[in-house]
Amino acid sequence: MAKTPTRRMYLKRTGALIGAGVVAGCSGDGDSSAATTESTEAHPETTTETETTPEESETAASPYTVSMKPMGEVTLDAVPENVFTVYPQYADMAVALGHGDALNSVYVPEMSGTTMNQYYHHLDGVSFEWQNLTDPLSDGLHKEQLLELDSDVHLADPAWVSTQDTWDAGDVAEIESQVAPWFGNFYSGTHAEAPDGYDDYGYYTLWELFGHVADVFQERTRYEALNEVHQNLVSTIRSNLPPKEDRPSVIRATFSESNEIFWTYHLNEPGYWLADTRPLGANDAFAEQDWGGLWGSVDFEAVAEADPDVILHLWGMTPNYQMSDVRAALDSHPVGSELTAVQEDRVYPAGMRYQGPIMNLFQLEMGAKQLYPDVFGEWPEYTDGEPYPEIPEEEQLFDRTKVAAAVNGEL
Structure with missing residues (x-):
């Protein structure tokens, strides 16, 4: 790739990198406030200086410009070959676009990579080699680490980075100028308020973000093919949902056995953290709870009062939790054992909130x-540590072959 003495890529910015604010981190974290801005459904147009065909995407060498808030316009001198990211939604995007081998980092590689591969197991020719990747948050995000990785682009939000310990606007700008541009949007996950200095922040859906990242890699053809699968899946789900009064009451939660609390999340609010629950239209048993954001914590008594029909255990498909242990703990608890979801064996594993497009499908x-097993078919028994369960082809809600073909560039 073309390179100047101080950086591999350069950018043209609209708006300053200023600000500090709240930070959301790992499985028990969250944001302290929620914004009211609603995300649009249509993918915003992305400005490019050059049009690149799929055949040219592997060797594109002419500068091109992409745009997304909060960065504004970002100009790249070539398709990135060395890519930094933090959370796995961007890692999943890179894999989906055929550029997973460009990644040099991801949050908790074993957890993220293992979970992603549990899904990829069903896509011929698709896998994620995570074993040698850096965990950018293992000891906090450090500027020296980014200098050492010497990436071509940072798929991370400069607004969020500016809130990390030891970082300020000057540090963010230094990494931009000395290493490579930022390209990410964190607060779309929750629609939480962005830090001071980002008044015109902008919120995107998961698939809008994916479209912008596709432009970074010059992979619109792959994106369009996967987006079509997603649109068909959502259409299938929404067109077959029963009336609202016939839908189950649900909580999405992570159970902490040590202190007997549930980290709970809303189901139907804006934000890509809910991209896998919002289209399902279930009745949120905690819809009236105001936790100052998308998540909160409640005790057994609060769960018993809500008494949901279904409990979706967030992170249940990751190696961090064993669903057999979760169910055993609930079964043995004097209050938990009386919950309708427990008695009717409707405590299910859920995935990760940091989901990219393939994970989302x-x-x-x-x-x-x-x-909705009566509508979409029964959920098979899931075995801890095993891949996403096998589903008979006639009961699959999306075409694995089409997804694999898109990822592998067989279009």
Whole structure:
């Protein structure tokens, strides 16, 4: 790739990198406030200086410009070959676009990579080699680490980075100028308020973000093929949902046995953290709860009062939790054992909230079967540590062959 003495890529910015604010991190984290801005459904147009055909995408060498808030316009001198990211939604996007081998980092590689591969197991020719990747948050995000990785682009949000310990606007700008541009949008996950200095922040759906990242890699053809699968899946789900009064009451939660609390999440609010529950239209048992954001914590008594028909255990498909242990703990608890969801064996594993497009397809299918088995077919028994379960082809809600073909560039 072409390179100047101080950086591999350069950018043209609209708006300053200023600000500090709240930070959301791992499985028990969250944002302290939620914005009211609603995300549009249509993918915003992305400006490019050059048009690149699929055949040219592997060797594109002419500068091209992409745009997304909060960065504004970002100009790249070539398709990135060395890519930094934090959370796995961007890693999943890179894999989906045929550029998974460009990644040099991801949050908790074993957890993220293992979970992603549990889905990829069903896509011929698709896998994620995570074993040698850096965990950018293992000891906090450090500027020296980014200098050492010397990436071509940072798929991370500069607004979020500016809130990390030891970082300020000057550090963010230094990495931009000395290494490579930023290209990410974190607060679309929850629609939480962005840090000071980002008043015109902008919120995107998961698949809008994916479209912008596709432009970074010059992979619109792959994106369009996968987006069509997603649109068909969502259409299938929504067109077959029973009336609202016939839908189950549900909580999405992570159970902490040590202190007997549930980390709970809303189902139907804006934000890509809910991209796998919002289209399912279930009745949120905690819809009236105001936690100051998308998540909160409740005790057994609160769950018993809500008494949901279904409990979706977030992170249940990751190696962080054993669903057999979760169910055993609930069964043995004097209050938990009386819950309707426990008695009717409707405590199910859910995926990760940090989901990219491929993860989203599987997690939508999973949720549809768990909530509406009479409509979409029974959810098979899931074995801890095993891949996403096998589903008979006639009961699959999206075409694995089409997804694999798109990822592998066989279009």
